[in-house]
Amino acid sequence: MSASFFSDLVQYQRFFQMILVLGMGGTLLVGFQFAVITYPSQDIKRFINQTWLERFGSPLHQETLTLLWSSIVSVYCIGGLMGCLWSGALTRRYGKKKSLMLNSLVIIAAALFVGFSKAAGSFEMILMGRFLYGIGAGICLNTHGPYLGEISPKKFRGFANTTAAVFLSLGKALGQITGLRDLLGTSTLWPLLLALCGFAALVQLLLLPFFPESPPYLLIQKGDREGCLQAMRTLWGDGPHQAEMEDLMKEKAASARSSQNLSVLEVMKEPSLRKPLSVVVLLIMTLQFSGMMAIYFYTFEVFHTAKLEDTLIPYVALGVGSCEFVAVVLCSSIIDRFGRRILLWGGFGMMALAMALLTVTLSFQSQVPWMSYCSIGLIFLFVIFYGLGPSGAIFSVMMEIFGQSARSSAFVITGSISWVGLFVNGMGFPFVVEALGHFCFFIFLAVLIGAGIFIYVALPETKGKSITDITEEFNRIHLGKKTIRMTREQNPPKDHSFCTKL
Numbered sequence: 294m295s296a297s298f299f300s301d302l303v304q305y306q307r308f309f310q311m312i313l314v315l316g317m318g319g320t321l322l323v324g325f326q327f328a329v330i331t332y333p334s335q336d337i338k339r340f341i342n343q344t345w346l347e348r349f350g351s352p353l354h355q356e357t358l359t360l361l362w363s364s365i366v367s368v369y370c371i372g373g374l375m376g377c378l379w380s381g382a383l384t385r386r387y388g389k390k391k392s393l394m395l396n397s398l399v400i401i402a403a404a405l406f407v408g409f410s411k412a413a414g415s416f417e418m419i420l421m422g423r424f425l426y427g428i429g430a431g432i433c434l435n436t437h438g439p440y441l442g443e444i445s446p447k448k449f450r451g452f453a454n455t456t457a458a459v460f461l462s463l464g465k466a467l468g469q470i471t472g473l474r475d476l477l478g479t480s481t482l483w484p485l486l487l488a489l490c491g492f493a494a495l496v497q498l499l500l501l502p503f504f505p506e507s508p509p510y511l512l513i514q515k516g517d518r519e520g521c522l523q524a525m526r527t528l529w530g531d532g533p534h535q536a537e538m539e540d541l542m543k544e545k546a547a548s549a550r551s552s553q554n555l556s557v558l559e560v561m562k563e564p565s566l567r568k569p570l571s572v573v574v575l576l577i578m579t580l581q582f583s584g585m586m587a588i589y590f591y592t593f594e595v596f597h598t599a600k601l602e603d604t605l606i607p608y609v610a611l612g613v614g615s616c617e618f619v620a621v622v623l624c625s626s627i628i629d630r631f632g633r634r635i636l637l638w639g640g641f642g643m644m645a646l647a648m649a650l651l652t653v654t655l656s657f658q659s660q661v662p663w664m665s666y667c668s669i670g671l672i673f674l675f676v677i678f679y680g681l682g683p684s685g686a687i688f689s690v691m692m693e694i695f696g697q698s699a700r701s702s703a704f705v706i707t708g709s710i711s712w713v714g715l716f717v718n719g720m721g722f723p724f725v726v727e728a729l730g731h732f733c734f735f736i737f738l739a740v741l742i743g744a745g746i747f748i749y750v751a752l753p754e755t756k757g758k759s760i761t762d763i764t765e766e767f768n769r770i771h772l773g774k775k776t777i778r779m780t781r782e783q784n785p786p787k788d789h790s791f792c793t794k795l
Contacts, residue, residue: 304530311444311504311528312453316460318397318497319437322490323430324464328614330366330423332472333483338362341416361416365423370716372427377708379428380435381701385554388514389440390506392432397498400429404491411484419487426490431712435704442692443507446529446537447757451633454689455625462618462680469611504528508537513545513697514554540759544696560702568767569694570703572752576687577707579641579744581714583683584648584737586722588675589613595655595668609669616673620680632756633686633693634748640682641745647675648734648741655731693755694763 302309341361345353353361383392406422438457445453472478477486505511505524512521521541525534560566592613596606628636651671658664695703725733753766 305446305449305528307504308444308446308449308453308528312441312456314497314500314504315393315437315440316456316463318393318400318494318501319433320457320461321464321467322400322493323433324461324466325468325490326369326426326430326464328465328468329472329486330369332468332478333486334362336480336483337365337416337419339480340411344414344416347414365416365419367716367719368420368424369427369430370712370719372424372429373431373434373715374427374709374712376428376431376433377435377705377712378431380432380708381557381705383432384436384439384701385514388506388510389436389443390501390504392436393440394498394501396429396432396436397494397501399425399432400494401491401498403429404488404494408484408488408491422487429494431708434711435701435708438688438692439700439704440507442689443509443697444505444524444528446534448629450693451628451689451756452625454692455621455628455685457688458621458680458685459618459625462614462621462684466611466614466618469607469614473607473611509541509544509697512541540761543759543761555699555702557702557705560699560706563699565764565768566695566699566703568751568770569763570706572748573691573694573703573707574710575744575747576637576683576690577711578714579740580683580687581711581718582737582740583641583644583679584675584734584741585679586718587726587733587737588648588651588672592672595658595665595672613672613676617676617680617684620677621685624681624685628686628689629756632754633690634752634754636682636686637690637752638745638748640678640686641741641748643678643682644675645738645741645745647671647678648738651675652731652734652738655734690752690755693758693760694767696760696764 338358342353342358345351380392383395387395403422403425406418406425408422410416410418410422438454441453441457442450470476471486471489477483477489505527506520508521508524508528511517511524522534522538525537526532555563560570589610592610596609624636651668654664654668654671658668691704691707692700725736729736751770753763753770755763758766
């Protein structure tokens with residue numbers, strides 16, 4: 294076992310190096326920005342008020358200050374939506390490698406804006422920096438995952454796809470760590486804290502030119518067979534790589550029969566893509582409304598009820614974020630063994646169970662003191678189930694069920710839904726909590742149960758299969774019932790015009 298592991302490590306060393314470079318300037322920065330903005334909030338508000346006082350001689354009204362702070366937080370989502378909408382055309386025209394290099398320049402510009410905002414006495418620079426960070430995140434989320442899938446051999450495809458979630462969780466954890474008052478979350482160092490993303494983006498910008506463009510892009514989009522083979526050998530070592538090349542040739546033939554690049558509207562209208570698109574849209578919406586925001590919101594309340602010291606609470610909250618990271622890492626190591634489907638419906642089911650029990654313990658923790666410790670344990674379990682199942686497996690499924698011609702536009706659709714959902718969730722969640730309290734978990738509970746049942750019925754296993762195999766599986770599945778799968782040796786379906794089994 295160890296000999297095989299070291300052999301793979303040597304043969305695929307450039308592939309693993311590329312995963313690290315992509316993650317460093319990819320979803321790691323998105324997760325970091327998600328987590329880090331809350332830590333310097335009071336210092337930024339004081340800076341805005343002080344800047345206004347110096348300019349106009351009078352302090353800001355509290356309502357205006359709150360509006361400016363809300364704008365700094367929410368402009369990130371607006372930028373993310375714009376970046377998402379641009380990403381499809383960007384990757385189709387320039388490829389994923391050049392798109393990520395351009396995106397690194399955007400992130401570096403954003404870091405310069407926020408890094409020098411305090412020295413320049415301009416809170417408008419924070420707004421601009423957050424907007425540019427959002428654009429970078431929108432482009433990154435639609436480019437990093439597909440790039441990982443396209444550079445991966447079949448045996449490591451699930452592992453590679455889940456590393457996007459691994460780096461996202463790692464970014465959250467790093468944001469929580471560096472945002473602590475003991476490190477960079479201080480009144481003097483907060484500009485450096487917000488500008489840290491620029492250093493990682495610079496490293497990616499310098500290293501990415503030494504790696505190839507993805508093999509599918511070179512063959513299907515550019516028609517460069519030799520370049521495709523060279524990219525495979527660079528990333529996967531010397532060898533014929535015949536199986537992967539045959540898969541790509543079949544995908545290229547399928548793309549030529551329809552359209553080489555499907556637009557967003559064409560993807561939405563294409564009958565053969567309706568089932569995959571509906572599955573991915575549901576997965577994205579379930580992630581947005583799975584209750585993770587509610588869990589993190591109630592984390593601090595539960596810790597206070599458990600009578601933890603205020604100085605310890607940020608470190609315990611960091612433990613929750615670290616738990617998610619460890620769970621996603623574990624997911625990346627088991628996804629190619631257990632498959633994607635069971636991790637999704639099983640993960641949603643276990644999250645629903647943990648949330649149901651958490652609702653019970655939250656209802657009784659004011660009467661029964663030790664219930665608060667049960668609530669803490671259930672919060673950790675919910676986050677573990679989230680990282681072990683849906684958080685990691687969704688990236689892999691999104692990558693695997695769309696072909697090269699539809700992938701960019703499909704990611705634009707799902708990414709737009711994700712950013713809009715994030716904005717709606719952020720704006721509406723406080724009102725839902727105010728109206729329902731912890732009983733708002735029943736809404737998320739219904740979402741999780743419904744998503745788990747839908748995935749069990751409607752999603753075929755994508756592990757180790759080509760896009761044409763997966764398309765066949767979708768054609769055999771009907772919502773509400775699943776037809777009996779026939780082996781290819783017995784009565785193969787007559788409505789398929791080409792073989793999909795290698």
